[in-house]
Amino acid sequence: MNQREMFLRHVAQTSPAPLALEIVKAEGSILTDAKGREYIDLIAGISVCNIGHRHPKVVKAIKQQADEYLHLLVYGELVETPQVEYAKLLTDHLHNSLNSVYFTNSGAEAVEGAMKLAKRATGRTQIIAFNQSYHGSTQGALSIIGDEYFRNAFRPLLPDVLHMDYNDYDAIEAISNRTACVIAESVQAERGIYAPTKEWMKALAQKCKETGTLLILDEIQTGFGRTGTLWGYQQFKVVPDIVLLGKALGGGMPLGAFVANRKLMNHLTADPVLGHITTFGGHPVCCAAGLAAMKVLLKRGIMEKVQEKEMLFHNLLHHPKIKAVRSCGLMMAVEFDSFETNKKVIDACINRKKGQRRVLTDWFLFAPQCLRIVPPLTISNKEIREACEIILEAVDKIK
Ligand code: PLP
Secondary structure, three states: OOHHHHHHHHOOOOOOOOOOOOEEEEEEOEEEEOOOOEEEEOOHHHHOOOOOEOOHHHHHHHHHHHHHOOOOOOOOOOOOHHHHHHHHHHHHOOOOOOOEEEEEOOHHHHHHHHHHHHHHHHOOOEEEEEOOOOOOOOHHHHHHOOOHHHHHOOOOOOOOEEEEOOOOHHHHHHOOOOEEEEEEEOOEOOOOOEOOOHHHHHHHHHHHHHHOOEEEEEOOOOOOOOOOOOOHHHHHOOOOOEEEEOHHHHEOEOOEEEEEOHHHHHHHOOOOOOOOOOOOOOOHHHHHHHHHHHHHHHHOOOHHHHHHHHHHHHHHOOOOOOOEEEEOOOOEEEEOOOHHHHHHHHHHHHOOOOOOOEEEOOEEOOEEEEEEEOOOOOOOHHHHHHHHHHHHHHHHOOO
C-alpha cells in the first residue's frame, strides 16, 4: 500500500473528496510533493503560515525549546518562559485593556473559553452571533456558527443563541441587558470575505457598552497582519472586551488564545476554581514558535507590503468569467458563477502538465463559488504574477 492509499484507509477524513496531495517539503510560499512538483501556496494552511512555511527563526526556536523542555504540567501552574514572553509580546501589541492571555490548543477552544467567560462574568446566557460566520467545529463553537446546514445534524446545541445578519442594524437593536456577549469576526472570512462598515462596528461596540454586553471579536483568520494591520479590528477603530486568536498565532504550530482584561479573566479563578482547564494549551514549543513568528512579523516590514500585494492581485485578476474580487488585505475571494466553475479552476490550478508549477487554492465553507486567496504575507510579487497567470489560464479553459 502506498502513502496515499494508507492515508485514505487509516486517516479519518470528513471531506468526501480530499485533495490527497503528498507534500514532502514546504518553504516560504512553495510546497513540493513526492514527485518533485511545486505548488505556489495561496492558502497558507488557511491563514496560518503568515510569515511563510518553515521560517528559519521559527524552526530554530522550536529546536531550542525542544532541547530545554516539552510538556511539563497543566496550563497556568508553572512559569514557562515561552508562554510568559509570548503573553507579554501579545499584550504589548493589543489595546491596554487586553492584558491577560489564556492560551489554548486551537481556535475553537479559544471560542469555547471566551463564551464561558462571558456567561460567568455577566451572569447572562444569551449569545448573539452572525449568519455566515465561522467559529469552529466543537459543540459550543458549532452552536454559534452562522449556517444551518452545518449545525442542523448535531442538535441539540447550545440554547439561547441568536443569529443576526452581519453589518445589519437590526443586530444592534437585538442586543439587550440579557445578552452575555456578541461574537463577531472582524471580517467574515468563510462567507467569502465580507468586511463590515466602520460605522456598524462602532455602533455594535457602543451598544455592547451601553448594555453591559461583552464584545468578542474573532481574529482567528484576520489576526497577525492578514488585513494589513496587526489585528483586523484596528481597521474599524473599536476595542473588543475579548479577542480570539488562533491559526497564525502558533507560527505553524497548534495554538489558540482568548485575551481579556485581567479583572475579567479572574472570573475563571473562583466559584468554581479552575473555571477553564487545558492540559496542552499554551504548549511551550508552540509558544516558542509563535513568539519567534510574531517577532519576525513585527520586524521585517511584512505588514507594510500587504496592501501593495493586495492591489497587485486586483490588477492581475481580470477575466469575463470572474464576477467579483473581494478583499481585505491578503484575504481575498475570487467569485465565479457557481461552485462547479470554481472547482474546475481549482482542479486545473493543481493538475498542470509535468514540469509546470501549480497553484494550491480552495473554496470557502459558506461561499463555494469563491476561490480562496489567503497566501503567506511574504509571497513575492513574482510569485503573485505567476500564480495569477496560472489561475487565468485555468479560467480560460472552462467550457
Ligand atoms: N474562527 C475563525 C474565524 C476560523 O476561521 C476558524 C477556523 O477556520 C476558527 C474560529 C476555528 O479554529 P480551529 O480550526 O483552530 O478550531
